[in-house]
Amino acid sequence: MDLRAASRHTVLRHMDSQTTELSSLGVLIEAVGRGSQIALKRLYELESRRLYGIALRIVRRPDIAADVLQEAFVQIWQNAAAFSAERGAAAAWLTGIVRFRALDAVRKHGREVLTDDPTLGDAVLEPDVIEKIDAAAEAGALTRCLKLLDNEQQRCIVLAFVEGLSHSEIAERVNAPLGSVKSWIRRGLLSLRRCLQS
Amino acid sequence: MIPENPEDLHTLAGEYVLGVLDATDESEVAAALATNADLRRAITFWEQRLHPLSELVSPAEPPPDAWQAIEARISQAAPKPPGLRFWDNLALWRWSAAGFAAVAAALALWIVVTPVPGPSFVAVLHPPQQDQAAWVATAGRQGLVVRTLTGAAPPSDRAFELWAIDPAMTRPRSLGVIPPTGELKLTTLPVELREGSTLAISIEPAGGSPTQQPTGPVVFVGTVKAA
Numbered sequence: 001m002d003l004r005a006a007s008r009h010t011v012l013r014h015m016d017s018q019t020t021e022l023s024s025l026g027v028l029i030e031a032v033g034r035g036s037q038i039a040l041k042r043l044y045e046l047e048s049r050r051l052y053g054i055a056l057r058i059v060r061r062p063d064i065a066a067d068v069l070q071e072a073f074v075q076i077w078q079n080a081a082a083f084s085a086e087r088g089a090a091a092a093w094l095t096g097i098v099r100f101r102a103l104d105a106v107r108k109h110g111r112e113v114l115t116d117d118p119t120l121g122d123a124v125l126e127p128d129v130i131e132k133i134d135a136a137a138e139a140g141a142l143t144r145c146l147k148l149l150d151n152e153q154q155r156c157i158v159l160a161f162v163e164g165l166s167h168s169e170i171a172e173r174v175n176a177p178l179g180s181v182k183s184w185i186r187r188g189l190l191s192l193r194r195c196l197q198s
Numbered sequence: 199m200i201p202e203n204p205e206d207l208h209t210l211a212g213e214y215v216l217g218v219l220d221a222t223d224e225s226e227v228a229a230a231l232a233t234n235a236d237l238r239r240a241i242t243f244w245e246q247r248l249h250p251l252s253e254l255v256s257p258a259e260p261p262p263d264a265w266q267a268i269e270a271r272i273s274q275a276a277p278k279p280p281g282l283r284f285w286d287n288l289a290l291w292r293w294s295a296a297g298f299a300a301v302a303a304a305l306a307l308w309i310v311v312t313p314v315p316g317p318s319f320v321a322v323l324h325p326p327q328q329d330q331a332a333w334v335a336t337a338g339r340q341g342l343v344v345r346t347l348t349g350a351a352p353p354s355d356r357a358f359e360l361w362a363i364d365p366a367m368t369r370p371r372s373l374g375v376i377p378p379t380g381e382l383k384l385t386t387l388p389v390e391l392r393e394g395s396t397l398a399i400s401i402e403p404a405g406g407s408p409t410q411q412p413t414g415p416v417v418f419v420g421t422v423k424a425a
Contacts, residue, residue, distance in 0.1 A: 054252055066264050091249065132253070133250045161217075162255060164217050165218070170218070189209050
């Protein structure tokens with residue numbers, strides 16, 4: 001097998017494993033919807049590290065992140081029957097639930113700033129951060145479209161999604177007026193949608 | 199105001215998914231979700247399309263007792279009954295955490311001001327996957343009363359119709375169209391109404407569903423509990 005064939009093989013295998021995982025997450029959620037606690041436990045085994053990481057990045061406190069994870073899984077348990085293919089990919093559905101539970105927790109508790117923790121730092125501000133997104137098909141479109149945005153627009157949208165920062169927190173972080181941040185995000189979303197739909 | 203212009207609607211949906219909206223705007227979006235399918239689609243679009251950004255976050259090991267805590271919680275909270283799968287195409291939505299206190303307060307008030315003699319049931323209806331109490335149903339020997347807590351009104355030329363879903367049955371049964379006053383009274387207790395069954399309100403043509411089954415979106419649901 002020459003180098004090109006080998007790399008193509010790797011890419012295909014990667015896509016295969018991703019497809020399998022996506023469909024199995026969907027199948028698990030459907031089983032959870034029918035009341036299977038075993039399926040929920042399996043879902044937890046597969047997804048809890050990823051989801052806890054997302055919660056921790058937003059709330060920045062392990063005890064609160066653990067509460068968020070717990071709330072999210074109770075919600076997954078209660079709402080799994082309502083999950084349908086129409087709601088799109090299972091992983092994104094799960095992420096959405098955890099992010100909103102985490103954002104609620106931030107509003108309730110306020111945000112701890114633990115900048116001395118290296119795992120919770122400002123890595124997202126690195127200029128080449130979007131290069132780190134996996135080059136899977138869906139991510140490819142997002143990465144390509146994000147790159148078309150102005151730096152400020154791109155940075156604000158990534159900050160909001162990954163760290164769960166509000167308009168005013170972003171303004172503080174990037175040291176810009178609130179009005180500018182709002183308009184960067186709005187114009188960024190508008191361009192992003194046009195690009196993603198084209 | 200939820201914009202009608204598709205571009206503004208998508209921008210608002212994107213801001214909602216990013217989580218940058220202030221509390222007022224966010225609750226307005228959350229409230230509109232139950233009845234605005236375009237908004238739901240726009241939010242799903244952003245949740246799906248922005249999802250790769252979550253790969254920028256490193257996974258982390260949750261505390262070892264996290265699963266046990268979840269297990270303890272779910273053994274008390276049954277999943278929504280499979281009968282609800284009937285409504286699967288409704289793109290049901292997440293809840294806002296704000297509603298628990300409101301539900302408790304509404305219930306407590308109701309129970310204090312309207313003592314119902316004999317065995318009785320109560321249900322609090324809320325928009326799918328939100329916790330904001332929107333309707334309270336009480337049932338006893340004297341029948342069933344369903345009353346709005348929020349003054350919710352159907353879109354013009356439409357009506358709210360109330361349905362009961364017995365977990366043992368596959369199809370909802372209509373309990374009638376809710377009058378514009380926001381209060382529906384039945385003098386007999388429908389057999390479908392018992393502990394564990396589901397009450398739902400859908401949006402139907404004026405006069406009610408022409409098919410004996412819900413034809414429009416389900417905008418409020420709740421589980422019947424012994425009071």
